[in-house]
Amino acid sequence: MTVHADPKGVLTGTHFIDGDHACCEGALAAGARFASGYPITPSTEVVERFAARIPSVGGVFIQMEDELAASIALQGAVWGGAKAFTVTSGPGFSLMMEHIGYALMTETPCVFVDVQRGGPSTGLPTMPAQGDMMQCRWGSHGDYEVIALAPNSPQECFDLTIRAFNLAEKYRLPVMFMMDECVGHMTEKVVIPPADQIEITPRRLTKQAPDEFLGYKADEDLVPDIAKAGDGYRFHVTGLTHNEKGYPSMTVKTQDKLIHRLQDKILQNADDISINEEVDLDAADVVVVAYGITSRVAMKAIQMVRDSGQKLGNRKLRIGMFRLITPWPFPDKKIRALAGRIRGFVVPELNLGQMSREVERASGGLAKTIAVTHAGGTVHSPEEIAEAILEAAR
Amino acid sequence: MTVHADPKGVLTGTHFIDGDHACCEGALAAGARFASGYPITPSTEVVERFAARIPSVGGVFIQMEDELAASIALQGAVWGGAKAFTVTSGPGFSLMMEHIGYALMTETPCVFVDVQRGGPSTGLPTMPAQGDMMQCRWGSHGDYEVIALAPNSPQECFDLTIRAFNLAEKYRLPVMFMMDECVGHMTEKVVIPPADQIEITPRRLTKQAPDEFLGYKADEDLVPDIAKAGDGYRFHVTGLTHNEKGYPSMTVKTQDKLIHRLQDKILQNADDISINEEVDLDAADVVVVAYGITSRVAMKAIQMVRDSGQKLGNRKLRIGMFRLITPWPFPDKKIRALAGRIRGFVVPELNLGQMSREVERASGGLAKTIAVTHAGGTVHSPEEIAEAILEAAR
Amino acid sequence: MTKGNVAITVERCKGCAFCVEFCPTKVLALSPAFNSKGYHPPHVVAPEKCNGCDLCGMFCPDFAIHGWREKKA
Amino acid sequence: MTKGNVAITVERCKGCAFCVEFCPTKVLALSPAFNSKGYHPPHVVAPEKCNGCDLCGMFCPDFAIHGWREKKA
Amino acid sequence: MSELVSLHENPTEQFLRTDRMPHIWCPGCGIGTTVNCFTRALLDSNANLDKVSVVSGIGCSGRVAGYLNLDSFHTTHGRAIPFATGLKLARPDLDVVVYSGDGDLFAIGGNHFIHAARRNVDIKVICVNNLVYAMTGGQTAPTTPGDALTSTSPYGTFEPSFNLPQLAEAAGAVYVARWTTYHVRQLAKSMFEMFNKKGFAFIEVLSPCPTLYQRRNKMGDGMETLRQYKELSKRKDGASTSEVGLTRDGEIVVGKFVDRDRPDYATLMKAHYQHTMGDKYVETGAIICQ
Amino acid sequence: MSELVSLHENPTEQFLRTDRMPHIWCPGCGIGTTVNCFTRALLDSNANLDKVSVVSGIGCSGRVAGYLNLDSFHTTHGRAIPFATGLKLARPDLDVVVYSGDGDLFAIGGNHFIHAARRNVDIKVICVNNLVYAMTGGQTAPTTPGDALTSTSPYGTFEPSFNLPQLAEAAGAVYVARWTTYHVRQLAKSMFEMFNKKGFAFIEVLSPCPTLYQRRNKMGDGMETLRQYKELSKRKDGASTSEVGLTRDGEIVVGKFVDRDRPDYATLMKAHYQHTMGDKYVETGAIICQ
Amino acid sequence: MSVTEIRFAGFGGQGVIMMATVIGKAACIFENGYSTMTQAFGPEARGGAASAQVVLSDQPVLYPYVTEPNILVVMAQEAYTKFSPEVRSDGILIVETDLVRVTTAVKPGVRVYGVPATRLAEQLGKKMVLNIVMTGFFTAVTGLLAAESVRNAVLDSVPAHSKDLNLRAFEAGFAYGQKVLEGSVTDLATV
Amino acid sequence: MSVTEIRFAGFGGQGVIMMATVIGKAACIFENGYSTMTQAFGPEARGGAASAQVVLSDQPVLYPYVTEPNILVVMAQEAYTKFSPEVRSDGILIVETDLVRVTTAVKPGVRVYGVPATRLAEQLGKKMVLNIVMTGFFTAVTGLLAAESVRNAVLDSVPAHSKDLNLRAFEAGFAYGQKVLEGSVTDLATV
Ligand SMILES: Cc1ncc(C[n+]2csc(CCOP(=O)(O)OP(=O)(O)O)c2C)c(N)n1
Ligand SMILES: Cc1ncc(C[n+]2csc(CCOP(=O)(O)OP(=O)(O)O)c2C)c(N)n1
Ligand code: SF4
Ligand code: SF4
Ligand code: SF4
């Protein structure tokens, strides 16, 4: 069964809009009809557009009193049956950490959008960074895995937001949508296809009778079916360690089983979840690993090096690009395999080295990793990255 | 100049108290006279004791309305001149992430205590885990380094709390004190020395005149001197990117300089900050890396393996222990050096693998890393760890 | 007066005596016996006085007792 | 009447005209000239009327004007 | 009689997750009593129980959701109200009840309380006020009155406490009442009224915590507290909320203090969009994804 | 006259970080006007300026701390009050003023406001109420009245807004007043009074945001708003706070509404410990580490 | 690969962002190119400076920011001071002649065009459309995009009720630009 | 290395934790050993079960929890049911005879001692001191620690005003224990 987007939410056509607006359109196309937000630069445009669009589509936008409220109100809506999301930037994302953990623990399908700006703290509110990449993986207490996507253009803000919602439904979890200020505030052409060309993953609503239903008993793919409020299932949802019925069960055994399942439902399905853009990897000497806006600057750097005709021995230096479209789950195996056949990785990021640590770890010493760090506020100059490429080739 | 603890706060003598209480006594001995808290199991005993002790020592405990308030009120007190701390556990720690970032950015010396319990979310409120180790490193948005300490006994809860306060003052930053429920709720002998044997790092109060003073111009050790309110310095403190005067300055250059200094003041002083217990490393075949309560269980496992007379070839298997007393900054160089001469690391943790990733990364493929994970709720059985030691030796 | 009845789930009781105290007609008393958890549950000492008002049921924090009126046939 | 004075820091002014409007004795008017940021700052059109009440100074959001009374020597 | 017993079920029984009994509440704890009243009110209201959702925060009182055999949500500490707000706005067809403790709703959750009251979201809030943070071991709550001993006020509290009805009224609640667990019939009736009220309704129920409040304050057990409630309570319907503040052992004013009409959030929203957008407005009932 | 000009300095000047001028506020923005009143009040109060701390949250109004040449703290969004609470409790010798915006103090910061008022912490809170979140581009605030256009309410707001004085009174503030930036003399006087009041004092100042509130709502520039303030304001000292709610273009009740005495937090603490602990209590003035 | 970098700068309220949007849109939607538009945000920009950047290319744009503009459009003196040194030596500088005084510091080789866009807009009865006047002028003097494309982009970007007015504004600017090219007007204040 | 694992179990309010504290303290402060005390926390324990564990050793204790107790002290039937299977076959089981019925399921080899601690405490006028009675009894029948050490630990652990009462409670339990050892009382309810 293929489910298509509800045409009401789909603004089919060609648009010249920024990443924030495109993200909102993606959410609408994906079926999101509820958003709870709290304004914060540079993310507010997403909900501003939602507020403007939703009354004529059918649904609710509510501006809550703070990010704590914004990050839990959507979960109430989801348990009522809605597809829902919330949107923020660094300081607000920090405030949402407890509720990201709650969504993970209760397996609430939803989307958290973080448009990254310069940090830490209030930092550079209007300028780009990619400093929350580790936060989206580790920022809530306790242990878990996450899915995160990182678009590099307004078009991808649209396309990947839909994917984020679909993954959220398929795996019953909150998906982190990690934009950066540059992509969020950059206006480009965005093509929105007709609704019937947009595939939507429906909620995994249980088909069992209320008295048989176990809201936390997983299927083979490790994901349990879900019920929504009002249908007589009389289910219970808790952030405490719980058994298959959803009841609190504070035992070591229940904990072990639950926490491992939550981890494994991502790791065992990583091949389905993970997408990466792989360019010229086959015989590469150096591979640039990048994501978000930085991947574009990196591509420019690669072109610069190529154009300059750099040699390795007496042949042309070969440079590949591995773009992390889903930084999490991290593609350990692919990076490891690459490490075995190249000289080095170059990892430019608008932070002091976050995903580069993962590249370093995953490559297990088989290739060197050069982090091209940047404290944020703008993007790299292609030259910096080009230089690192040459260094990696040496 | 050696500064000693103020005898008023020091409960000299031999006590049979738990880790939470010992932590409070450490804070009092270190000179903490202000605490803002919000109750949460299994950390509340720390502030309960503080509330009982402080009126007869001189100072203030205030129970705030939530963790957001608790994690900023102490910073107000610090800028007034007090030494101060706050105490929480996982869910509250998640709520404190924004303010940890604020303390880092504003270089506010203080201590955040996290008594770790089972997570994620509400999880196992009364049972142990070590699932917040990566959170304390990466949980706030933007990029930064931190100092974290992990005691493994009530005695260390006392001793290392003093060290945490001293490091906070020396490096002008918030120090993370990462206990676990087991250590926090475990009662053992704690010896509190006389006040004149306890060394205290005083605040780096500026000696400059108000009109010369620059609150964010660093000394050689990359740490700036500080002023306190009320002394005529008329200083400004902001979480925005700021210049040496403390004024907002939202430029790429200021950001670069500031963020790198904040990172480097930890990394360049890592040798002074980092302490680790190194046992039998010299000719070790396998090294167990552990911290907190797990380090004790690991030690028991090591004894078990030794006692069982395991051989490597025709000599006894040699097992070393590397205890992370300061998990952050991570001892990259030491682990790398060890990796070059051993067969493998065994890293037992009460989580699904957090510091073990760092061991893996830092070892650069020179030795294997076996993570002995545990979802929490209790500690490992020594047998699990022993088994991993044997595997690492193979 | 309408005839009332009262039923007690002894094993749920935690012996708080709310039912005993607030029964308007003093139908109940705490039993000297223990239930398996070591609490003294109530027992009916004046069944004829029960009017089935269910005040005992509304007070009981452990859902261990309730009263009701017999329907007239 | 006490003699008053008024001083204007032209370059700080953003031309809101609060001072002009709320000067009780109509001492000021917006100047047709621009300052370097492109705003019309006020200028004094009736200096003799100024009583130094400093209402202009209290209204000015840009700290660009203030009035005061001459101290009697 | 024994026959009849087996024929007749405790009216609360059908509302309970009996597979989770016995509950964790202590002997003489008042939380269970409030649950009885709640179930009686639900019965009287003839609500479709499949359409009732209960949302709790964290605390002893927060465990109510887990014991009620309804769609139930044990959320995070302090956040029951915004969760309920999201649920209610997405599902106007549901009755959404927030059932939680004084610490949860008024310490960490205070902001959400005043904002939901301001918006007049159509949710029903029941606060079990045991004057303390019980679950975590008996710490001072913003409701702890007068000079009471708690684990974080070992020499007695000195902070002024909130007057919850006054705060609720000032923030905008349309229905405000206070009872104690001694007032079982009145409480049940008040809960019933609340169900029939559109908008943000609030009931405070004073409830004994013999284990962590009464014992530390040498106030005896649950029974002694109920006797005290009986003695000290004075019913004053319509009392000015500014005059119903609680003290350590003074008069306890109970009754219905506020009962007023103000359009609720969803009604305001609908009317506003109809007015400003006309035909372009797509009104939604329940928001349920395909 | 030119000679005199150079001899006489703008009284606000000494309070300014002149190296940070010009400030970022727009033409006709009212925030600067409130700063004038604040500096006049400080001058009149004869406060030792070295002992005055200003704490702001985040927002256009939150930038006040950064422009005042005092010890000043630009904290996180919504958290100025708890920061100020810590500072004041550690340093009772300081005057601690919280100076921030309506969104900062009453949206994200609402809980801290009511709790600090309840505790009666001796801090002075000035709220620049421009009816909107200005810094982030003009979104709906919990103070946005009636049917105003904002960037997140593109068809107009429909949510009821807070009546700030009523909330402040219900939560426990000892001094509550409201003015507009038209009322410069009254505002300065009120700020002066506030400095002399022990306990939690609150002043709401309505202030124009021509860029993001007035313009979107076709209400003209700052000047037009000041004229409107003048026209619509009605002074009613001692008015019941429940009757001073604001509407989109209705009467603006200004004046001092509450001025009562209640011991502040530190006084309560000290008295309580003296009473309960006697000699064992070590009273602290300023908490300053060695 | 041919890339054109354009910066538009002025102060808040002049519609600088809209100009950039129209040009960007014209290129990527009404012609078959690629374009990326970014804008300077910032609290420091409250009621102050405003600027936007467009990069046009015949291939997908990688680097999103303008470093050395081929074309600089300025509508305020401060903007002129700040940005004019950046223009490439073979570039084009377009100024609002009533608001900007062109100093001699302009690189030799830079072609400078001026238009009294505000005045022209006022003549159309609505000062607000000065940006569209400027857009028309830009279209004429740069010859970068077909007038038709830009015209469509204008129509696509403004609210229905003001389409007419904006079209007239565009034409006024365009016509003025053609005249300037013909040399029949020169209207540059230089210091 | 000699390690002794002890578990104390009963229900809330019986002072189980205090017993464990006293024994742990006696060992590590008043004798020259090491001891680690832990307790079971938990919301599920509200007014319900309470238990504490002590590990005594002549070297620093590494593993903090009790797995197979050498000594089990139980003061409630539920605790008995839950924990008695854990006792080592050469271990000691101590019960409050009025509250616990010892079933035949106890491992052979386990020595069982009983004391009506609650009754003895009531005879002293304060039911609350039943735990210290039990502690005295424990000291006597296990012989693990010097009576003097435990006595000191008791005095060190109770508030000043109740030192006397608690000392008497300790002695009562201790005396009873000595009598049991002598065989002069047996007071065990067995099923
Ligand atoms: C974020 C967070 N902070 C703190 C806690 C710890 N905590 C759990 S319940 C509670 C207080 C509950 O008090 P109340 O709502 O009055 O409920 P009661 O137990 O008294 O019924 C606290 C502080 C938590 N679970 N989460
Ligand atoms: C945690 C967090 N959330 C959101 C923001 C974004 N933010 C900055 S200022 C502001 C609103 C300010 O409104 P107000 O206090 O009324 O100040 P104004 O700008 O109107 O003077 C918001 C939402 C932030 N900085 N931090
Ligand atoms: S009210 Fe319930 S729990 Fe209490 S004594 Fe009666 S039956 Fe037992
Ligand atoms: S039903 Fe009424 S009369 Fe009967 S026992 Fe219960 S309380 Fe008493
Ligand atoms: S001081 Fe008073 S009278 Fe003089 S210009 Fe200013 S407002 Fe007018």
Ligand code: SF4
């Ligand atoms: S009030 Fe100030 S800013 Fe406004 S016009 Fe007068 S001097 Fe200029």
Ligand code: SF4
């Ligand atoms: S601790 Fe208090 S509130 Fe919690 S269950 Fe026990 S009596 Fe009730």
Ligand code: SF4
């Ligand atoms: S946006 Fe509004 S509040 Fe902010 S500075 Fe401009 S006018 Fe003032």
Ligand SMILES: [Mg+2]
């Ligand atoms: Mg409570």
Ligand SMILES: [Mg+2]
């Ligand atoms: Mg505002």
